[in-house]
Amino acid sequence: MFSLQNKIIVAAIAGMFLILGGAVILSGQSMAEPFNQGPKKCAECHKAEFQIWEETKHAKSFKKVHKSKLAKALAKATGNKSMKKNETCVQCHYTLVAKDAASAAKAKPKAGPSCESCHGASSDWFTIHNNRAEPKDERIVAATAAGMRWSFDRYGIAENCNECHGLANANIDPEKLAIMLENGHPAKPDWEYVKYSQGSIRHRFYPPDMTKNAEMTPAEMSRAFVVGQAAKLVSATIAISRSGSPKFIEFQQARAEAARAALSGVDAAKTLIENPNRENAVALTAAIKDQDLSGTVGGLLPTEFK
Ligand code: HEC
Ligand code: HEC
Ligand code: HEC
Ligand code: HEC
Structure with a gap:
């Protein structure tokens, strides 16, 4: 094993x-930049994962998120009043799908965040x-x-969620992210990886029983919690360095503070807390890969999941 x-x-x-x-x-x-082929392509073989995804907010938001007053106001404030055509919104809210490399530059939103948004x-x-x-x-x-x-790229996966959910996507103009925030886009400094990954989106069909969507053991959960906080701290630190907007910086500082507090009891996280960068976060992830940290962070783990 x-x-x-x-x-x-x-x-x-x-x-x-x-x-x-x-x-x-x-x-x-x-x-050429790689392009998405869309979740149906994966469903041909991954039926169980697709059925889970279909029931998530990631999938369901596709038909409705653009319709709210807030969505329209945010889209307008960032330059293109159609959310599906707004180059900022599409990065996080949609899977831009193309048929082939020749049409990749004109990829169209065909689903909410889906398989390829994470994998x-x-x-x-x-x-x-x-x-x-x-x-x-x-x-x-x-x-x-x-x-x-x-799935075993534990840090990469948590980092990727944190970039969307922490408004810290490195491909997006920080100016635009600040305008979104100033105009009331949801922002949750307490967003936490275990709470958000072990509810509706969980798909963990692993050997020996490939038919069972396995829950995490307490040890796995404790590690996922620490890795998630590490990704949050690093993504917030990078986002702060990229922006000049006081409101955006305040939000990212709140994320960083929450992550620091969560990691404060974890010995292996000392170097990362002193110097929050990706290299130290990846090293922390590797250092704890076989450890059970429930004794240290058990009290902080969520008991309800999104
Ligand atoms: C033709 C069948 C087929 C298609 C299509 C397919 N997969 Fe897979 N996939 C598999 C099989 C079989 C495995 C099992 C393990 C392996 O790779 O040997 C797998 C494994 C995986 C894993 C790795 C599991 C792990 O432990 O990390 C991921 C992630 C994954 N697939 C994602 C996708 C995504 C995303 C798509 C669509 C873009 C996709 N697959 C399309 C057959 C397929
Ligand atoms: C950096 C990624 C990112 C970008 C860019 C982004 N969003 Fe979001 N948006 C999110 C996330 C993540 C949520 C979910 C927050 C939560 O509930 O945890 C969200 C939530 C929303 C909601 C609330 C949806 C609901 O179900 O309550 C609206 C409306 C929205 N976004 C509109 C927009 C618009 C319009 C744009 C473009 C101007 C945009 N977003 C750009 C990540 C992003
Ligand atoms: C929100 C991000 C996200 C989306 C969307 C997503 N995955 Fe995953 N996927 C993950 C994470 C996280 C894991 C690792 C789970 C673990 O081991 O804790 C994973 C694990 C897997 C695995 C290995 C475990 C298993 O269930 O077999 C496969 C295969 C896989 N994903 C395929 C898919 C396919 C196909 C889709 C689309 C239908 C999809 N994923 C959508 C995040 C995502
Ligand atoms: C490409 C950007 C993106 C990535 C990557 C992403 N998400 Fe999301 N997520 C969103 C958006 C956008 C929404 C809000 C959809 C809406 O409300 O319309 C959302 C919503 C959710 C929700 C529903 C929240 C609720 O209040 O019901 C959960 C749970 C969630 N995401 C978990 C995750 C996890 C865990 C990961 C990583 C494994 C992840 N997401 C990766 C963009 C993303």
């Missing part, structure tokens, strides 16, 4: 080198993913290099 996990981590690290190597090899060619746009990793003749170790390395975010 642990040896598989170790292998996977080694493979993930190797994947990062492959990305670097790939960038060198491909630097002569034009590297990575699949155009470059889809063929690798479905070539199951290839040994799994090698597939993991290649798919990671092509942009797939696996």
